[in-house]
Amino acid sequence: MSTQPKWEELSSPIEMRGVTFKNRMMRSGMYEGMATERGEVTPELEDWIARQAAGGAACIFPGYTNVCLPRCMPYQAGSYSDSHIPGLTKLAEIIHSHGAVAGLQLAAAGRQANPNLFFSDAEAVMGPSAMGPSPLYQAACREMTEAEIWQAVEDQAAAAARAKEAGFDIVLPNAAHGYMLAQFLSPHTNMRTDAWGGTPEKRFKFFEETFRAVREAVGPEMLVWTKISVEEPWDDGINLDEAKIFIPEVAKLVDAIEISGGTIVDNVFMMTRGEIPIGTLRKGIGGSVEGISAELVDVLYGIRDSVKFEEAYWYDHALALKPLCGDTPLILTGGHKYPATMNQIIKEGTADMLSLARVLAAEPDFPNEVVAGREDPGKCSSCNKCLVEVVLGNKLQCFLPEPGYTHA
Numbered sequence: 001m002s003t004q005p006k007w008e009e010l011s012s013p014i015e016m017r018g019v020t021f022k023n024r025m026m027r028s029g030m031y032e033g034m035a036t037e038r039g040e041v042t043p044e045l046e047d048w049i050a051r052q053a054a055g056g057a058a059c060i061f062p063g064y065t066n067v068c069l070p071r072c073m074p075y076q077a078g079s080y081s082d083s084h085i086p087g088l089t090k091l092a093e094i095i096h097s098h099g100a101v102a103g104l105q106l107a108a109a110g111r112q113a114n115p116n117l118f119f120s121d122a123e124a125v126m127g128p129s130a131m132g133p134s135p136l137y138q139a140a141c142r143e144m145t146e147a148e149i150w151q152a153v154e155d156q157a158a159a160a161a162r163a164k165e166a167g168f169d170i171v172l173p174n175a176a177h178g179y180m181l182a183q184f185l186s187p188h189t190n191m192r193t194d195a196w197g198g199t200p201e202k203r204f205k206f207f208e209e210t211f212r213a214v215r216e217a218v219g220p221e222m223l224v225w226t227k228i229s230v231e232e233p234w235d236d237g238i239n240l241d242e243a244k245i246f247i248p249e250v251a252k253l254v255d256a257i258e259i260s261g262g263t264i265v266d267n268v269f270m271m272t273r274g275e276i277p278i279g280t281l282r283k284g285i286g287g288s289v290e291g292i293s294a295e296l297v298d299v300l301y302g303i304r305d306s307v308k309f310e311e312a313y314w315y316d317h318a319l320a321l322k323p324l325c326g327d328t329p330l331i332l333t334g335g336h337k338y339p340a341t342m343n344q345i346i347k348e349g350t351a352d353m354l355s356l357a358r359v360l361a362a363e364p365d366f367p368n369e370v371v372a373g374r375e376d377p378g379k380c381s382s383c384n385k386c387l388v389e390v391v392l393g394n395k396l397q398c399f400l401p402e403p404g405y406t407h408a
């Protein structure tokens with residue numbers, strides 16, 4: 001006798017251009033800090049991804065890969081060289097072996113690059129416009145030349161071709177969290193007055209050129225998604241009104257849109273609401289890295305109340321933006337841990353899929369358990385220690401007393 005799953009809509013499959021997703025939960029990109037200095041996949045990273053994929057999410061995105069140097073964080077996997085293809089192929093195979101769809105995120109750090117990392121230098125920190133030192137890395141950026149902008153478009157396309165060669169089903173140039181695509185979209189970071197900035201249409205040009213080049217590189221069949229910020233931590237940054245202007249244009253260029261917010265170097269806790277482990281940041285975790293500056297500690301105290309955890313914290317943005325997406329599916333990240341609410345969001349059609357990150361670091365089997373009827377919320381406490389750990393250069397792990405997974 002077959003019985004309907006308790007969370008029927010959340011457990012139901014969805015198809016996108018011939019690719020079937022077994023349920024509506026995907027593992028959102030989550031930087032692991034487990035690659036080599038040159039961005040190659042390691043056995044430890046393979047194990048982590050295998051454990052995530054075994055937990056039942058319909059689609060797995062490893063942490064974002066660098067399409068070029070310099071990078072934002074160390075020990076992050078790369079997609080900027082053909083030498084990365086064998087390792088990426090292994091990840092795609094592992095994900096497929098668990099019946100999940102494999103996606104790869106692509107990102108260029110731009111002004112978010114850390115000049116002190118291997119193979120980096122201060123001159124290489126560049127963005128659409130020159131800006132003063134970023135709060136996290138204290139690194140100023142210079143304005144990109146026209147030639148560098150076209151090279152950045154080409155870098156994304158070349159990395160996308162590598163993702164395809166490695167066997168991924170989806171390629172996702174990341175336009176969220178303050179990476180280069182977001183830097184061009186945002187009026188706060190793009191103050192150019194040439195063809196690449198000035199009006200919303202001109203700020204959109206880099207996104208448009210990039211996605212055209214990516215589509216050309218991967219051909220008509222492969223799924224091309226994006227993850228995009230719909231809120232940034234500045235009065236003159238991207239916000240819901242800005243997002244309403246560009247989302248209909250984004251929808252014409254991609255096969256699905258994942259919405260998020262925040263930036264890495266200015267306010268990463270807007271991306272992952274919850275606690276700000278200031279004490280840990282101040283010390284430097286495990287004594288292995290320098291703690292952050294006193295100025296940034298002050299900033300973090302100032303924003304603590306604005307980043308308190310809320311369930312499904314980008315829900316209102318999804319509600320406003322979903323009607324502007326046309327037929328393009330909308331994927332909602334951020335604070336999903338209550339199965340009843342998650343099912344309701346899919347049932348009412350506010351989002352087509354949900355993307356989960358920390359809850360799966362804490363409990364990789366959460367999707368399987370939800371499909372089996374689990375009612376309890378995910379155990380992740382939104383303490384954000386995992387996030388601080390990777391930002392400070394250490395490996396991803398959950399710090400719950402009894403985590404679902406810890407690496408050695």
Ligand SMILES: Cc1cc2nc3c(=O)[nH]c(=O)nc-3n(C[C@H](O)[C@H](O)[C@H](O)COP(=O)(O)O)c2cc1C
Pocket residue numbers: 028029030031032062063064105174176177227260271272333334335336355356357358359386387390396
């Ligand atoms: C440790 C950590 C690493 C992350 N790395 C990435 C990443 O590589 N790419 C990305 O788009 N988002 C990244 N995120 C953001 C998540 O994908 C997700 O959007 C966010 O954590 C909200 O979902 P959650 O509440 O389920 O954690 C990261 C989050 C954490 C906690």
Ligand code: SF4
Pocket residue numbers: 358359361362379380381382383384385386387397398399400
């Ligand atoms: S350390 Fe664990 S409990 Fe804390 S936010 Fe990360 S996943 Fe959640």
